[in-house]
Amino acid sequence: MIQSMTGYGKHVVQLPSKKITIELKSLNSKNLDINARIPQAYREKELELRKLISESLIRGKVDFSLYIELTGDETTAEVNVAMVKKYMEQLRAIAKGDEVKLLEMALKMPDTLKTDKSDIDPKEYSTIKTALVEALKAINIFRTEEGNVLEEDFKNRLKTLSRLLGQVKEMDTERLDTIRERLEKAVADLKVELDANRFEQELIYYLEKYDITEEKVRLANHLEYFETTIDSADSNGKKLGFISQEIGREINTIGSKANFAPMQQLVVQMKDELEKIKEQMLNVL
Incomplete structure (x- = not known):
């Protein structure tokens, strides 16, 4: 049985106030090369998440993305104004466009929200790891089919x-x-x-x-x-x-x-x- 190095896996978890999305994409490579896109709040867990990926995906160029979308009415997060302005400046330099649309695009960029919460919620992190395991199962199924x-x-x-x-x-x-x-x-x-x-x-x-x-x-x-x-x-x-x-x-x-x-x-x-x-x-x- 052979497996392809090309694959895609995704898993979404809905919490009371957040939606967590894990996305994995892989292409061929001589060795395992992981490119991680993680919110700043979870940077300290990057090595651990990388280890989980490396234990499941032996080879390939892997793009790993973790998205956390706030969906609750109450939140301690606030817009990172300086970061949003910087993104808008960069987008404006690439192409002229409506300011509202530029703002919408900028708000989708990483780290546009900041929060006073400094510690990672253990339950939330456990949910993220479970979602990653499910996404890894999905990408391995994809690789097997290929x-x-x-x-x-x-x-x-x-x-x-x-x-x-x-x-x-x-x-x-x-x-x-x-x-x-x-x-x-x-x-x-x-x-x-x-x-x-x-x-x-x-x-x-x-x-x-x-x-x-x-x-x-x-x-x-x-x-x-x-x-x-x-x-x-x-x-x-x-x-x-x-x-x-x-x-x-x-x-x-x-x-x-x-x-x-x-x-x-x-x-x-x-x-x-x-x-x-x-x-x-x-x-x-």
Whole structure:
């Protein structure tokens, strides 16, 4: 089973006087890269929240947003006038617009409300952590569903590669016979007398340089190993990447040894399929 690094998860909790919204978005990345957007009042809890995310999402570029909207009639919060004015100045510099609309946009920015309350409410923070866990469940479900699509695509392309490899095997005897005929004709055109035994030895040595038996066996093994790794319990994106490199190495070697146009055409098709696998591989966890 594989998982995609692309995902989205959201969870909303309505309290008597507040609405808490957790939002998670993720894209592909070599490592885990978390970009957190948290109200100033909860900055001291950022490391703890990051740890929760890192325990669930192993890799990917993750945007984590925590929104707290006051919905109660009574509140100790007041507008942070200086911050709102600063936002309006910046928005006005970007584009001219109606002052009321600029004010509406500015009020949606972070830290436009300030409160005298200095301590974090333990119950509220517990609710935030629960909401984060639910959002993480949602994004993992999303990643798994995306992974299922990738898995189906990989398996279809593996079947195509196996089919092309089968065609390579079928034409290999014809390829060697054709190369042998070309060499014999080239020598005959020279119109010189050669020792038949010595010529046969040299010909066998030359043909051995074009032998692709080992490459065919290794490529078949790599394709089988790739599919086995896909079906494993874990999502092994990096491992699959290494296997695809080995597949590419064998395909390239077959192409360099082919010296036979029909086989080289098959190699081009195999390279095309592998390239599409590698493109999708960037999204695998």
